[in-house]
Amino acid sequence: MGMSKTEVLVNNTQASDPLKGKSLWIDAWQRLKKDKVAVACLIIVILYAIVAVLSGVGLIAADWGAEVGPSYAAPGADYWFGTDIFGRDVLSKVIHGSQVAMSVGLISSLIAIPIGVTLGALAGYFGGWVDEVIVWFYTTFSSIPQIMLLMSIALILGKGINTVYIALGLTSWVGLCRLIRGEVMKHKNREYVQAAGAIGAGHGRKLFKHIIPNVSHIVIIFTSLQFQIAIKSEVILSYLGLGVSGQPSWGTMIDDAKLELARGVWWQLAGATLAMFVVVLAFNILGDALRDALDPKLKGKD
Amino acid sequence: MRVKSILLLGVLALAVSCTKKDNFKEKVLNLTVAAKIKGLDPVNTGDTYSSNEVARVYEGLLQYHYLKRPYELIPNLAAEMPKVSEDGLTYTFKIKKGVKFHDNKCFEGGKGRELKASDFVYSIQRMADARNVSVGWWLLDDKIVGLNEWRDRNKDAEKTNYDDLDIPGLKALDDYTIQFKLKKPYPQFLYSLAMSYTYAVPREAVEFYGKEFLNNPVGTGPYMTGTFTQTNTLKYEANPNYRDEFYPSEGAPGDKEKGLLTSAGKKLPLVKKVIVNILPEDQPRWLAFRKGKTDFNGIPKDNFESTVTPDKGLSDEFKKQGVQLEITPDLDITYIVFNHDDPLFKDNVKLKQAMSLAYDNAEANKLFYNNTAVLAQTPIPPGIGGYDENYENPYMKFDVEKAKKLLAEAGYPEGKGLPEITYDTLSKTVSRQMAEFFKKNMAAIGVNIKINTNTWPQLTQKVKKRKAQMYGMAWLGDYPDAENFLQLIYGPNQSPGPNGANFDDAGFNKEFAIITKMQPGKERAERYAKLAQKYSEQVPWILGVHRTSFVLKHSWLKNYKFSTFNYGNVKYWDIDLDKKKEMVNKL
Numbered sequence: 001m002g003m004s005k006t007e008v009l010v011n012n013t014q015a016s017d018p019l020k021g022k023s024l025w026i027d028a029w030q031r032l033k034k035d036k037v038a039v040a041c042l043i044i045v046i047l048y049a050i051v052a053v054l055s056g057v058g059l060i061a062a063d064w065g066a067e068v069g070p071s072y073a074a075p076g077a078d079y080w081f082g083t084d085i086f087g088r089d090v091l092s093k094v095i096h097g098s099q100v101a102m103s104v105g106l107i108s109s110l111i112a113i114p115i116g117v118t119l120g121a122l123a124g125y126f127g128g129w130v131d132e133v134i135v136w137f138y139t140t141f142s143s144i145p146q147i148m149l150l151m152s153i154a155l156i157l158g159k160g161i162n163t164v165y166i167a168l169g170l171t172s173w174v175g176l177c178r179l180i181r182g183e184v185m186k187h188k189n190r191e192y193v194q195a196a197g198a199i200g201a202g203h204g205r206k207l208f209k210h211i212i213p214n215v216s217h218i219v220i221i222f223t224s225l226q227f228q229i230a231i232k233s234e235v236i237l238s239y240l241g242l243g244v245s246g247q248p249s250w251g252t253m254i255d256d257a258k259l260e261l262a263r264g265v266w267w268q269l270a271g272a273t274l275a276m277f278v279v280v281l282a283f284n285i286l287g288d289a290l291r292d293a294l295d296p297k298l299k300g301k302d
Numbered sequence: 303m304r305v306k307s308i309l310l311l312g313v314l315a316l317a318v319s320c321t322k323k324d325n326f327k328e329k330v331l332n333l334t335v336a337a338k339i340k341g342l343d344p345v346n347t348g349d350t351y352s353s354n355e356v357a358r359v360y361e362g363l364l365q366y367h368y369l370k371r372p373y374e375l376i377p378n379l380a381a382e383m384p385k386v387s388e389d390g391l392t393y394t395f396k397i398k399k400g401v402k403f404h405d406n407k408c409f410e411g412g413k414g415r416e417l418k419a420s421d422f423v424y425s426i427q428r429m430a431d432a433r434n435v436s437v438g439w440w441l442l443d444d445k446i447v448g449l450n451e452w453r454d455r456n457k458d459a460e461k462t463n464y465d466d467l468d469i470p471g472l473k474a475l476d477d478y479t480i481q482f483k484l485k486k487p488y489p490q491f492l493y494s495l496a497m498s499y500t501y502a503v504p505r506e507a508v509e510f511y512g513k514e515f516l517n518n519p520v521g522t523g524p525y526m527t528g529t530f531t532q533t534n535t536l537k538y539e540a541n542p543n544y545r546d547e548f549y550p551s552e553g554a555p556g557d558k559e560k561g562l563l564t565s566a567g568k569k570l571p572l573v574k575k576v577i578v579n580i581l582p583e584d585q586p587r588w589l590a591f592r593k594g595k596t597d598f599n600g601i602p603k604d605n606f607e608s609t610v611t612p613d614k615g616l617s618d619e620f621k622k623q624g625v626q627l628e629i630t631p632d633l634d635i636t637y638i639v640f641n642h643d644d645p646l647f648k649d650n651v652k653l654k655q656a657m658s659l660a661y662d663n664a665e666a667n668k669l670f671y672n673n674t675a676v677l678a679q680t681p682i683p684p685g686i687g688g689y690d691e692n693y694e695n696p697y698m699k700f701d702v703e704k705a706k707k708l709l710a711e712a713g714y715p716e717g718k719g720l721p722e723i724t725y726d727t728l729s730k731t732v733s734r735q736m737a738e739f740f741k742k743n744m745a746a747i748g749v750n751i752k753i754n755t756n757t758w759p760q761l762t763q764k765v766k767k768r769k770a771q772m773y774g775m776a777w778l779g780d781y782p783d784a785e786n787f788l789q790l791i792y793g794p795n796q797s798p799g800p801n802g803a804n805f806d807d808a809g810f811n812k813e814f815a816i817i818t819k820m821q822p823g824k825e826r827a828e829r830y831a832k833l834a835q836k837y838s839e840q841v842p843w844i845l846g847v848h849r850t851s852f853v854l855k856h857s858w859l860k861n862y863k864f865s866t867f868n869y870g871n872v873k874y875w876d877i878d879l880d881k882k883k884e885m886v887n888k889l
Contacts, residue, residue: 065742071669085669085735086742159755241729245753246741255731258585262604 028293038289041282048279052102061095072265082267093248094271100249104234105227111169120180125188125207142174154242161244168230176222183215217294228283250276329877330575332596334587337758341516344501345429348437350778353498357869360501360521366867368874369553373782393482402543404526408510419474425503432457438499440799447471447483487819493781524571524873538576571873594886598855606672624857624885630864633779635681636846642804643768652712654841658697659705660747661844675847680834681787683848688784688830695838705747717748726773729755766798784830785818791842805842858882
């Protein structure tokens with residue numbers, strides 16, 4: 001279920017703005033294509049998304065809880081990634097963990113984006129007291145250390161994966177809000193907006209129909225970066241015992257490994273960190289490449 | 303195996319670089335505790351972690367002989383063992399003269415005043431005061447003449463009246479004599495006077511500090527500490543005015559050979575400073591021990607194989623470092639509790655039996671206790687009257703098929719219609735693994751478990767408020783008597799008492815009340831055994847194991863002897879600084 005929704009998101013933004021957007025998106029895609037590393041990263045991300053979706057619908061790694069061998073069997077022909085304390089297949093756990101990680105990235109983004117875009121757009125567009133209130137709010141909000149906020153949300157809502165979604169979603173919109181606010185400020189006095197105003201468009205139409213589609217590339221960049229932040233945060237929260245419980249996650253696997261290393265069992269740690277390392281790196285590189293590709297100032301330069 | 307050592311080295315290097323250099327000029331005991339401490343108020347020390355801390359500062363009338371086994375009660379603040387009337391109902395204690403409370407600003411002029419018999423009256427009133435919600439009240443509930451009436455009188459009053467001394471069974475006859483009158487024979491009574499709940503507390507401190515009393519302990523004990531600030535380190539200094547207490551000059555057979563009598567006759571405490579680090583996770587505790595930052599420690603399950611050889615010796619690596627291993631069966635029981643407040647468990651014995659049968663206890667012993675524990679058949683551990691080694695509990699045999707059958711008979715074929723059950727545990731790695739193991743076992747018969755993690759104070763609060771549906775616990779004996787284990791399912795002891803299962807069965811309650819009045823002996827043991835067996839088959843809990851304690855100690859720690867009732871034993875321990883200087887470099 002991971003990537004499919006992201007793609008829908010991309011398609012929607014394109015569809016809502018067929019004429020103006022098209023050239024920007026196609027141009028960006030053509031620039032991105034030239035960056036071999038970025039394309040490789042995109043493929044990696046898509047692969048993770050496919051794995052996550054397949055695991056989510058139960059086609060692979062559905063039996064992660066099954067006992068397939070002895071406790072702590074080393075990696076080998078039978079169990080590629082070895083087994084854990086209960087004789088469960090570590091590979092299945094890594095795969096199930098990718099489902100947890102990708103869903104956390106996706107859902108926390110889906111929560112953070114509407115909040116960040118709406119507040120940022122309102123603040124940037126209207127300015128004045130609206131701007132002051134919103135800026136005051138997010139400045140205050142972001143002055144609370146994130147890990148404290150995550151812990152208190154987890155304590156209020158009870159622990160579990162839904163809490164992780166909500167906690168990460170609610171704590172990560174500030175950066176996006178700031179960027180959107182700045183961009184909207186730049187755009188609101190541009191000629192195309194004034195033109196829209198001249199033919200009678202109201203605030204709502206100018207903001208949502210004209211300005212937001214022109215700053216939406218920021219959302220794409222934000223999403224790719226938010227994904228990897230969310231994945232890392234989920235791992236940290238689960239490691240601290242505040243996150244996912246009752247199903248495998250990379251965080252709990254690393255937590256297990258903390259003790260297991262003493263008996264020479266390194267494969268849970270290796271499996272989880274490797275899986276996390278690859279996807280986080282891919283998202284990071286992809287995020288950078290997208291920023292370059294979508295930056296209008298770099299248009300036409302190679 | 304290479305990966306292991308490299309990774310471990312990395313962690314070790316980190317641990318070393320952030321700790322201070324050792325100080326070899328002064329004797330310091332370095333200890334650890336495995337859970338957060340809620341505060342140091344004797345009446346609310348329901349767990350072994352806080353009892354241990356409280357016992358460094360506070361003392362009671364009696365204590366256990368440090369070395370002798372079987373465990374033997376001896377006077378602590380009492381001058382001698384009590385005079386007991388012929389009917390076994392009246393206990394008269396003389397207390398030691400000249401014992402001073404710690405110097406503290408709650409006293410006039412900041413000087414600790416002398417301990418009086420009335421301090422014990424006050425301390426036991428505090429335990430009985432319903433406003434204190436003492437987790438130890440079960441111990442004296444309905445035992446002392448007039449105490450329950452005093453409790454009830456004050457419960458409804460606006461304020462507890464501690465000047466109301468109309469308690470016929472609890473009297474200070476003069477400054478140094480205290481008399482207890484029991485309602486009925488209660489042979490375990492003396493044990494309760496060695497427990498942290500009944501330790502002597504000065505009224506001045508409680509009134510001076512009010513709600514903050516639990517963070518400002520003032521006792522008569524060998525050690526004193528300032529204000530407890532909920533940090534991760536507790537620091538104690540020796541009490542300079544500690545009375546003349548001496549190291550025992552006789553012990554159990556073999557103690558002399560082990561060097562446990564070399565300090566005989568020395569004035570206690572032997573070490574001036576005690577530092578206790580709160581380290582909830584196994585691995586940091588273990589690493590601290592390996593680097594000599596703590597003087598003794600248990601062995602984490604994952605380090606067991608590389609530490610202990612199959613014939614229960616120490617591996618060479620540890621021998622070279624002078625580390626010593628002490629193996630002692632512990633008087634305890636681990637168990638998974640059904641909260642019988644929940645209608646799901648209250649009337650459905652078959653559901654509980656099914657879940658018990660689905661729990662693979664032998665596998666749990668292998669995974670979590672390195673196969674060193676004894677599988678429990680009843681709550682009573684080996685080594686005390688009432689344990690029957692020939693008895694096998696029919697619901698403690700791992701049998702998935704029978705479990706499924708019983709689950710269907712309970713009204714939930716294949717788990718259909720059964721709501722998800724919440725299992726509360728600690729947010730520690732091993733606790734989570736145990737919870738996952740339980741979840742996995744239950745899933746095999748179609749019972750859905752949701753795991754919820756807590757800190758230790760959160761979990762104990764939940765249990766006290768009867769809000770935990772299922773949870774894992776361990777009970778360490780307070781005294782060597784089956785009563786202490788069976789009272790865990792005695793109806794009147796429900797939460798906030800120690801019966802966290804809130805199990806209440808009229809038949810059990812009646813028989814239990816009769817047996818506890820009996821004097822120790824064969825007949826009592828047999829009746830305990832029968833009662834324990836009958837009601838274990840009602841499955842108030844899913845039984846776990848009776849553990850064996852594996853303690854490692856460093857060569858420089860002198861006089862350490864494992865005890866299940868080790869509260870206050872810190873005063874006997876000593877540090878050999880020369881040895882420490884020599885051995886620390888070998889770690």
